Amino acid sequence: MIKIKLENTYLKLPEMFYSKQRPSHVPKPKLVTFNYSLAEKLGLDSQYLESSEGVDILSGNRILEGTTPIAQAYAGHQFGYFTMLGDGRAVLLGELITPKNERVDIQLKGSGETPYSRGGDGKAALGPMLREFIISEAMYGLGIPTTRSLAVVETGDTVIREKLLPGAVLTRIASSHIRVGTFQYIASYGKLDDLRALADYAIERHYKELINDDNKYIKFLKEVIKKQADLISKWQLVGFIHGVMNTDNVTISGETIDYGPCAFMDVYNPSTVFSSIDRSGRYAYGNQPNIGAWNLARFAESLLPLLSDDKDEAINLAQEAIAEYPEIFKGKWISGMRAKLGLFTEKAEDEQLIEGLLSIMNKYGADFTNTFRSLTIGNLDEMKMADEEGFKDWYKLWQQRLSKQDKTKEEVMKLMKNNNPSIIPRNHRVEEALDAAVKADDYSIMDKLLDVIKNPYEYSKEQEEYTSLPGPTKTPYRTFCGT
Ligand code: AMP
Ligand code: MG
Numbered sequence: 497m498i499k500i501k502l503e504n505t506y507l508k509l510p511e512m513f514y515s516k517q518r519p520s521h522v523p524k525p526k527l528v529t530f531n532y533s534l535a536e537k538l539g540l541d542s543q544y545l546e547s548s549e550g551v552d553i554l555s556g557n558r559i560l561e562g563t564t565p566i567a568q569a570y571a572g573h574q575f576g577y578f579t580m581l582g583d584g585r586a587v588l589l590g591e592l593i594t595p596k597n598e599r600v601d602i603q604l605k606g607s608g609e610t611p612y613s614r615g616g617d618g619k620a621a622l623g624p625m626l627r628e629f630i631i632s633e634a635m636y637g638l639g640i641p642t643t644r645s646l647a648v649v650e651t652g653d654t655v656i657r658e659k660l661l662p663g664a665v666l667t668r669i670a671s672s673h674i675r676v677g678t679f680q681y682i683a684s685y686g687k688l689d690d691l692r693a694l695a696d697y698a699i700e701r702h703y704k705e706l707i708n709d710d711n712k713y714i715k716f717l718k719e720v721i722k723k724q725a726d727l728i729s730k731w732q733l734v735g736f737i738h739g740v741m742n743t744d745n746v747t748i749s750g751e752t753i754d755y756g757p758c759a760f761m762d763v764y765n766p767s768t769v770f771s772s773i774d775r776s777g778r779y780a781y782g783n784q785p786n787i788g789a790w791n792l793a794r795f796a797e798s799l800l801p802l803l804s805d806d807k808d809e810a811i812n813l814a815q816e817a818i819a820e821y822p823e824i825f826k827g828k829w830i831s832g833m834r835a836k837l838g839l840f841t842e843k844a845e846d847e848q849l850i851e852g853l854l855s856i857m858n859k860y861g862a863d864f865t866n867t868f869r870s871l872t873i874g875n876l877d878e879m880k881m882a883d884e885e886g887f888k889d890w891y892k893l894w895q896q897r898l899s900k901q902d903k904t905k906e907e908v909m910k911l912m913k914n915n916n917p918s919i920i921p922r923n924h925r926v927e928e929a930l931d932a933a934v935k936a937d938d939y940s941i942m943d944k945l946l947d948v949i950k951n952p953y954e955y956s957k958e959q960e961e962y963t964s965l966p967g968p969t970k971t972p973y974r975t976f977c978g979t
Contacts, residue, residue, distance in 0.1 A: 499544050500553070502563045502590030502602065509697060510690050513682070514566040519556025519587050520608025520618065522665065524652025527551045528622075528939065529629055531646050534669065538646070539595040545647070554667050555649040556587070556607045563590045567610035571684060572677030572744025573794055575778060578684075581677060581744050582612025585620060588673065599701065601673050602646075605666040621661040622650055623934045624976075626942065627926060628666055628755035634921040634949040635752055640730045641723075642752040643670040662934065671751055674698050676795040677744030683798035695802055698748050713802040717817050721792050723750025725821055728788040729828035733836065734917055735761035735864040737781045739771040739975060746791045757975035760920040762965060764857040764864040770923075770975040785829075789821045835915040836868055837894065838908035841901045849890075849897055856886045863965055868916035872909060873955065917952035919959045921945065923973045924966035 506514060527546060535542045544550045552558035559565060567583035574581075586605045593599055605628075606620025629645040636642050646667040653663035674694075682694050695713055699706050703719050706712040727750050731738065738745070739757035747753050757771035766782025774780070779787060796814035803810040833850045834842065857867055860881035867879060876882045876891075898908060929942035948959050966973075 499541060499550075500560055500592070502560055502592055503599075504564055504566070504588070504590045505599075505697070505701075506566065506568070506588065506591070507564060509693055510686070512569065512686055512690065513678075513694070514568050514588075515582075515611045516564055517567040517583075517587050517610045518559060518565055519604050519665075521557055522555045522649075522651035522653055522663070524650075525551050525555035525557060525665075526650045526652065527554065527647060528650050528664075528933070529626065529645075529648040529942070531629075531633070531644070534644055534646055537594065538592060538600065538669065540592075540646075551649060553589075554604075554647045555651060555665050556604050560589065565589050565604075567612055568673055568678070569612065569681055570675050570677040570744055571681035572675070572742050573680070573791075574742045574744070575774075578680070580612075580681070581614075582681075583610055583673075584613040584616050585610070585618040586668075598671070601668075601670045603668045603670065603673060605668050606651075606663065607665050617655065619651075619653065619655045619663050620666065621655045621657060622648070622664040623661065623930050624756070625664040625666040626930055626933055628668075630921055630926055630929065630942065630946060630949075631755045631758060632752070633946060634952070635736070637950045637952050638730075638734055638917055638920075640734070640736070640752060641727055641750050643668050643747075645669070670747070670753065671749045672698070672701050672747070673753075674701070674748045675744050675753070676746040676748070676791055676798075677742075678748075679795060679798040680743060683801070688801050691798070692802060695799065702749050713799060714813050714817065717796055717799055717803075717814065718820070720748055720750070720795060721817060721821050722824055724788050724792055725825040726750065726828055727752060728784055729825055729832055731784060732781075732829055733832040733915075734920060735764070735781070737761055737768060737770060737779070738784065739769075739774065739779055741779050741784065741787045741791060743791050743794050746795070759923050759973065759975050761864050762922065763861045764854065764867070765861075766858070770973055772974045772976050785822075785825050788825070789818065792821060793818050832915065835911055837871070838898060838903075838912045839901065840903055840907075840911065843897070843900070845897070849893060852890050852893070856881065856884070856890055859886065860884060865917060865920050866963060866965070868912075869918055869963065872912040872916045872918075874909075913955055914953055918955045919948060919952050919962040921949050922962065922966065925962060 532542050565587040567587050569582045571580050586603050587607050589602045591599050609618035625648050632642050632645050649665045651663040655661045655663040682691050699716050706715050745754040759770040761768045768781045769777050796818050800810045803813045870878045881887045929945045932938040932941045
């Protein structure tokens with residue numbers, strides 16, 4: 497009996513788009529984390545997936561009848577340098593049609609070598625896969641478009657990094673894995689027909705309304721620009737730092753992908769960087785919106801031959817579209833910040849009010865999430881900067897601005913609660929959960945963390961302990977790519 501039915505429309509694309517690749521066999525698969533609510537949403541049978549046959553599927557040991565797993569080919573600019581990449585440690589099992597009739601990719605990450613492994617082992621360590629599980633699910637809870645995590649299976653294998661680590665496979669769910677880097681790859685190495693095939697495929701999958709439009713390719717570019725502007729504004733509004741915004745990690749769907757060195761910022765500082773390899777701060781918090789534009793310009797470049805037969809006209813069209821990004825981004829960011837400050841109406845002075853707060857937060861080293869949390873619930877005592885003149889002046893201006901709208905205190909608080917997460921997956925909490933899971937096989941801390949971060953806008957009693965900041969550490973928090 498076929499328990500899970502997968503399709504693979506990507507296989508209909510020309511052969512240069514992928515390589516057929518079975519996941520590697522793993523010695524001793526053990527399911528360590530499973531996302532029941534996601535399974536339900538996908539229409540998957542949790543009980544079956546938890547059975548030994550199911551775990552074999554989630555580890556890559558068993559291939560579903562009638563499916564052809566593939567590794568997808570793509571290229572990308574990594575820290576500004578163009579390179580051929582591809583799924584070096586992942587395979588796409590296929591596409592699932594959900595009960596809501598949505599098509600999603602099911603991918604195994606950490607599933608062994610592929611033709612795109614470039615000397616890497618194709619494997620993943622347990623810690624980073626659990627980390628992706630936690631952060632991606634936290635992002636989903638925050639209402640930010642993201643790939644999701646269905647399961648993590650420990651493989652029983654050892655992965656060689658700086659030290660020996662337990663290996664794992666993550667099951668990733670994405671509305672697709674088409675990246676800016678996929679377009680760059682086809683534009684660089686394929687023919688015009690291949691590029692058109694990819695664009696038509698992406699439009700069919702993510703921008704269906706454009707299929708029959710005479711100007712579908714330029715509109716496609718503009719839609720992706722809007723989606724990315726929206727996504728990055730949402731990151732900024734919660735202090736999320738992706739850490740490795742290479743063009744291969746930018747999706748056409750507008751979902752956050754690739755949770756490697758990402759982390760949430762504690763103290764507000766635009767130059768915050770967590771990634772150990774980002775030495776120049778290219779992907780610092782405050783730089784994310786600009787890098788978004790840079791990445792979209794690379795996307796526009798790869799679409800040029802589809803925009804017009806006339807090269808100059810194509811460049812003009814692309815430039816015009818890219819030139820709209822800063823304003824689109826800013827509009828989304830300001831409206832998000834207004835909501836964070838309880839503002840229902842728009843006034844020209846708002847930008848100054850917003851910038852004013854951020855600059856005081858920066859000056860006094862205020863925690864990003866907790867500042868907005870305190871403003872939301874009126875708990876100013878918890879703020880270190882509450883007695884500073886600069887803050888008091890700003891606070892008066894904010895109160896004056898609030899009084900200019902016809903809204904009750906309750907209405908303001910409701911809007912603020914819906915836009916200011918009470919909790920984020922703080923780095924020290926994530927580390928604590930991973931430590932217990934990886935070193936002691938104790939998943940209770942992680943389960944509890946997952947449970948509270950599911951509803952970050954709730955402001956419940958049990959969330960309170962998760963609002964506390966890390967103690968003073970000698971070295972700043974560092975993240976790694978997890979390879
Ligand atoms: P990432 O930093 O995860 O975005 O990966 C960048 C590129 O390196 C992608 O092509 C990955 O598939 C590849 N890669 C990452 N880790 C490994 C690994 N352990 N073995 C082979 N390829 C890898
Ligand atoms: Mg990647």
